[in-house]
Amino acid sequence: xxxxxxxxxxxSMRKAVADLGYRIPPEQAASIGTWDIKxxxxxxxxxxxxxxxxxxxxxxxxxRYFEALRFSMYRGxxxxxxxxxxxxxxxxxxxxxxxxxxxxxxxxxxxxxxELLRAAGVWFTFLDKADVSTVTxxxxxxPPVSLSPGLYLGRTSRANSGDSHRIRFARESGSSHQHIWQxxxxxxxxxxxxxxxxxxxxxxxxxxxxxxxxxxxxNPSETRNEWNYQRPELxxxxxxxxxxxxxxxxxxxxxxxxxxxxxxxxxxxxTEAAAIAFVMFVLQDVFxxxxxxxxxxxxxxxxxxxx
Numbered sequence: 001x002x003x004x005x006x007x008x009x010x011x012s013m014r015k016a017v018a019d020l021g022y023r024i025p026p027e028q029a030a031s032i033g034t035w036d037i038k039x040x041x042x043x044x045x046x047x048x049x050x051x052x053x054x055x056x057x058x059x060x061x062x063x064r065y066f067e068a069l070r071f072s073m074y075r076g077x078x079x080x081x082x083x084x085x086x087x088x089x090x091x092x093x094x095x096x097x098x099x100x101x102x103x104x105x106x107x108x109x110x111x112x113x114x115e116l117l118r119a120a121g122v123w124f125t126f127l128d129k130a131d132v133s134t135v136t137x138x139x140x141x142x143p144p145v146s147l148s149p150g151l152y153l154g155r156t157s158r159a160n161s162g163d164s165h166r167i168r169f170a171r172e173s174g175s176s177h178q179h180i181w182q183x184x185x186x187x188x189x190x191x192x193x194x195x196x197x198x199x200x201x202x203x204x205x206x207x208x209x210x211x212x213x214x215x216x217x218x219n220p221s222e223t224r225n226e227w228n229y230q231r232p233e234l235x236x237x238x239x240x241x242x243x244x245x246x247x248x249x250x251x252x253x254x255x256x257x258x259x260x261x262x263x264x265x266x267x268x269x270x271t272e273a274a275a276i277a278f279v280m281f282v283l284q285d286v287f288x289x290x291x292x293x294x295x296x297x298x299x300x301x302x303x304x305x306x307x
Contacts, residue, residue, distance in 0.1 A: 004202045005285035011192045013290045016120035020165065021158055022066060024296050033071035037154075037167070038125045040068055041135060048139045054148050054171035056135065065156075065165040073115050073294060077287060077303065080111035084284055091250045098243030099227040099234045102273050105250055106224040109280040110177065112287050113184045119290050120187045121156030123167060124176055151176050153183070177221035185212030188286070205260055206282060209275040220279055223272045242270045250277040253285065 040046055040060065047059040060068075087104040090096045114124070127135065132147040151174075154167040172179055189207055194200040211219025218226070227234055234242065249255040256278045265271055291303065 003199070004206060005282050005289070007192060007199065007203075008188050008282075009286050009289040012188050012190070013116065013119060013286060014293060015191060016187065017290070017293055019158070020121050020156060021062065021162060022069070022294070024293065025066075026296075033067040033074075035064070035068050036072045037065075037068050037123055038127075038131075040064060041138075042131060044138055046138075048135055049141055050136070050139045050143055050145050050147070051168075052143075053145045054150075054152075055145075056139065056147065056169055058154075058167050058169065059159075060165045060167070062163070062165055069118060070294065070299070072118055073291075074299065074303070076111060076115040076118070077291060080108060080115060080284070080287070081303070083111055084108040084280065087280070088250060091247055097235045098239045098247060098273075101250065102227040102243065102246060102276055103224055105246075105276050105280050106220055109220060109276065109283050110180065112280070112283040113180055116283065116287055116290065117180065117183055117187060119294060121167075122183050122187060123154035123156070123169075124151060124180060125154065125169070126151050126176075147171070151179070153179060175221065177224075178219070181211055181219040181221055185210045189213075201263060202260075205265075206279075209279050217267050217275065218272050220276055223276055226269070227273060243273055245270050245274040246277055249274055250280075253281040256281045 035043070035045070037058075037060075041048065041058050045060075045064060049057045049059070051057060083104065087101065087108045090104060091101045117124070127147070127149055129149045132149055136147055148171060150171045152169040153172045154169040156165055156167050158165055185207065189203065189210075189212065192203060194203055207213045208215060208217050209220075211217060211222065217223075227239075233239070245259065249259045256274075259274060260278050291300065295303065
């Protein structure tokens, strides 16, 4: 797992953060901040341009953008760490139904996925009717287009001059969870090239667990849906049996890594549940490395209390 997460960090996350021109602020200027991206947009702190129906661009001053990034990621990663601690804790309690441990582990992985996407410049935000009215009224142009309420996916680019960051938002249909896992697969794996057959195996398995690429399994959201509400029988003996592998490996990253090294592993309800634990640990390890290029040391110390 260490080699896999390290490879993903070095070839994907570190480059993605560098592409945005991000630099850790000086310690004396370090601030968690008070604004997130949506608040900046709705508060009139960006230049908004309408492009077409359900598509617009928001342009940010780089320092405001980076402060919003730190603010969002600090809160989000704190949430992910606490969720991971809770998932590992309840996994040791026999009276807690296995489906609830699976779902708790899923959310630990999901919350971490959201923060990794933000670090790479990918933002999801929900705009309600009032929000789209505010965005439309704030636009610097007035073309004959309209914005509808819903989930918007934003991708960040840097102006050639380096004096602004632009997020192009487009409305997406469907579940936010499905979109986030799809985007995560692209962000984490698109730049990774294995150096040997072992790395290829690890990347193929991780891609499969994310529901990404060829021969993919259910993505984590689909597995969560099965365990959460689609199969109520999993709350009984059936779930204890199918969740046996999962409950063994959710205890420690070492256990999860050993489980994933099985080159003869097949797809089943049991292995898809166990994959949730593996994904949770890998994403957490990738973010543990990513946070070191986002936050100054004083903020890292504050985050360490949640480990």
